[in-house]
Amino acid sequence: MTKKILLVEDNEMNRDMLSRRLERNGFTVAVAVDGAEAIERALADPPDLVLMDLSLPVVDGWEATRRLKDDTRTRAIPVIALTAHAMESDRTRAREAGCDDFDTKPVELARLLEKIARLLT
């Protein structure tokens, strides 16, 4: 059964590219453009994993993750934060918000797929 990934990313090009590349690698992909939409989608149709950009409009990635992890219905879904390179404070905060893992942008697909695979087994 194909695994479903919810990709939360506000940049249109990055969203399009990453979702297509994930689909090519055998995943079903749902997308959300901000943190609020991410929470809605995760509740309406729970994915197997969330890829969460952190700097998002409306509700940012940290807050969205915190809310997903506070909610018993979504708590178990692993979240990988996508952070900008070299921002240690971002990573610390991602971990504090409850992210299971993080990866830096620009995404190196092979590395990201490995992290996804680790969390989905």
Place this chain on the structure above:
Amino acid sequence: MPPVEVATYIADRERADAVTRELAAAGHTVRAWQPTSELSTSVRVLVVDGLEAALDALGVPCDLLVLVEADEVSMFPEFPREVTDFVFKPLRAGEVAARVAHIATLDPLAIRKRQRVLALAVEAASDVIEITDPNAVYQYVNRAFERVLGFSADNVAGKTPAQLVRSDVHSREFFQALDATLARGELWRGTLVSRARDGRLVHFDTTLTPVIDRKGQISHHVGIKRDITDELARREALVEANRALEQARDAAVSASRSKSEFLANMSHELRTPLNAIIGYAEMLMEDLTSGSQAHQDLKRIRSAGAHLLALINDVLDISKIEADRVELSYHRFPIQDLIAEVVSTVEPLARQNVNRFEVLAGPELGTIAADRTRLRQILLNLLGNGFKFTKNGRVTLEVERIEHAGGNASFELRVADTGIGISDEQQQKLFRPFVQADSSTTREFGGTGLGLVISRRLAEMMGGTITLVSELGKGSVFTLRLPADGDTNTEVLRIARRDNQRLVLLIDDNEETLDLFRRALAKRGFAVISADAGARGFELAVSARPDAIVLDVKMPGMSGWEVLSRLKLDATTAAIPVIMMTVMHQEELGQTLGAADYLIKPIEPDRLVETLRRHTNGPTAKVLVVEDDDATRELIRRTLEHRGNVVDEAGNGQLALDRLEIERPDVIVLDLMMPVMDGFGFLHALRSDPRFADLPVIVATARTLDESERRSLAHTAQQVIEKSAHTRHELIGVIGDQIQQLLARRDLSAR
């Protein structure tokens, strides 16, 4: 009339006899004197006949009584000062006796001379000296009085200070207190402001002394006043100049912060499109047969993109280092783990230029305390360089643990290659930013040339070094030396000084307690350094001068009490508040030894934070954040707390009014668009309540304000920040800065 000794210097014998006879009859002792002999000091009066003779007698240590022709005196105007008295001729001996009798009642000449010197000194003094009678009428003013205030001795005659130099600066109560002090016979010191003749205000540093006569009554008041008007102006100018300097410094600090924030944001903005370029190129490559022309071209696009990304990362890194914005995070980990990780990352590189890659690292290397990410970055850079500049050769990574005397250990990580090597001249430039070893090298091999600069700076921040030995054509050896137990305290101190954080020193031998408190305090904006033994803690207190010390009583080696008494005996640490952690009440011992406070174990982190807040006078304020958006409110709260403030929250204006009834904050941060009661409604309610009329409010709004709204806010809020002008993170920074400024002003006016 007391009889005195009189000498005569009278050439005319008849006149001499007449005078002698008359004086002797009055009981005086009389003898003749010649200028050729010494005059006995017991002689009170010398009687001289004629002005010419008086010239011979000038300078004698007694009073001179001169017999003269009536018209002679006006011819020698300098005489009257030297001569006590004259008797006009034709001579009547009775007159001489009467004058001598009068002189005998005067103070002796020597005393009168001293009095004259005193009078001259008072007259010529640079300070204003004035003497008034008990009714405050001027009796005497010196020359300085005229110079400073413009009124001459004639102007002051019969006047009082209130009539002459009244400035209206001082209150009636001020003078009542002054008069009361003098009436008690005590002297009064203070600053008096007088108005000079030309209307200027003159500030005097004043001492007023009552003069008590023999009957115990106040006969006079003596005022000595120093004109400090210019000094005050200079002092004020200095304070003003300092304030301007502080403002300039704050502006520079904030400009530097804006710059590094701009760079961080910009690098993010640059990476986003690059992400798309690299990603789409990779996707297209997956669709095409490798080896085709299009595949080749895409590969070039992808590799150029990756290169650009590396450049951006380097420039960002060096900017952050230069702006002192890099923060290390220390962890202890087996160095072997990191070596394995680095080796697997660089192995593909080794194959590219057909190089052999050897790793010489024993299994018993142990752990290192360092910033893992940054150490990895350094090793990847050194190895990457090795592989880049070596073809068909060998690159070696050798790791060695070195034990030093005294129990310290360090690691030496050597990256050796058999590549092109670096000339002496190139080596000079290698570690300097923006001066590349050879621009042709950059063209041929790529890179910014910043990698080594970044690596060395990172190594130095972790207390290490990078050195280089190289020979052109033979190869290079880069050696990274790092302490095995990287000192977190150094890093914390650096950040604390940079960000002006309050610094707390924890001294406790229990690692778990240290860790728990360290994290709790860091969360509340304290910078925390620690020591696990008393002696080390004392040393650290002396070198770091923390704002407060938290000290465990029960420690092996030097006990907490011992550390406390040493801290209180050392001048550099005596003033630092020390909070003792004990298992039982030992208040008395603590107080005797000078502890500021003590906490009974078990200690809740919140209680420790509360106690520390009380003992560190940081720029803390109670802030009420009124904002309906949860995420924004949370962000503002965390940022303000990080700066050491105590934050209360409300989701709309009505809730905020409810909070105010419970606790009054020092400042309110207010959003305008909110449900139930918006910001305008809240401000109206707030300002209508006299209790809160002067409570500072900072409005932070996403709304573009119209003219009438701006005008209304100008009356009701201290500061309006329009969110659209800032990113969210900038906005929070601006709010924090505004609060600090408001607090600084409050502290200033309170003083």
